[in-house]
Amino acid sequence: MKGILYTGGELTDVVTFARLPVYLQTFLREQNGVVAYFGGLHLRGCVTTPAWHSLEVAWQGPTAFWRTYDEVLESDIPFAQDCVGNQFLLRGDAVLLLDTETGELADLEVDFKHFLFGVEKYPLDALGMEPLRGFQQQGGVLQPGQLLSVFPPLCIAINNGKVPELKAATVSERLAWLAGFYQKIKDLPDGQTIRLTGE
Known part of the structure; x- marks a missing residue:
């Protein structure tokens, strides 16, 4: 892996x-989690601290994804996340992608080993790193323990073509905002007009 932070x-x-x-x-055992690709991928580790790197906190803690997102099972292992806080989950041997804005779950049709191969070969596409590249082009740098905050959210079609605002946020702040946003929109019909008041 490249760009290890x-x-x-x-x-x-x-x-x-x-x-x-x-x-x-x-x-x-070889590497107890890593933040790689300059923040494009965070593989969690089995640690007690820091909390943002703890697999146990993400999997069983009070803000565990299965407690918030309807499609996530308690047995799904949230082993990694991308730069904006979307989650990679293990369900059996399958790797799933949880869109943390919408709660949609997609089967990536790879196992863990092939997920890592895909990330190594095509990191930009496999990890959806376009927002991170935009942030870096503006001079931004993600630190360990940070995710990229994107506002307006990526799932919203913007009529005026405004470029989303990108900024660094702590992992806990970003994931809490995403969970709150998901709870607000999850029962809305597609195409529903909503008003955003800021992050």
Whole structure:
């Protein structure tokens, strides 16, 4: 992987580690999570701190994705996220992508190993890194523990063609905003007009 900003260090959460499939354990033994591609991909680790890097917090904590998103199961493992906070989940051996704005779940039709191969070969496409590239072209840099805040949200068709505002936000702030946005729009019909008042 390229553009590594952070590695997870020592395995300190052995309880979560023991619950993982063998192939994910093998990966995390070699590298206990990583922030790579200059923030384009964050693979979580089995750590007790920092909370933003903890697989256990994302999987079983009070703001775990299955507690918020209707399509996510408690058994789905949120092993990674992209630069804007969309989640990569393991369901059995399949990698799923959770769109954290809309709650839509897509089967990427790859297993963990082939997900990593795809990311290595085509990081820009596999990770949807266009917003991050735009942020970098404006001189922005994501730090470990940060995600890219995009406003208006990517799922909204903008009539006036305005370029979304991009800024760095902490992982917890960004994921909380996304969860709140999802809760507000999840029952609206397609094409519904909504008014945004800012992030």
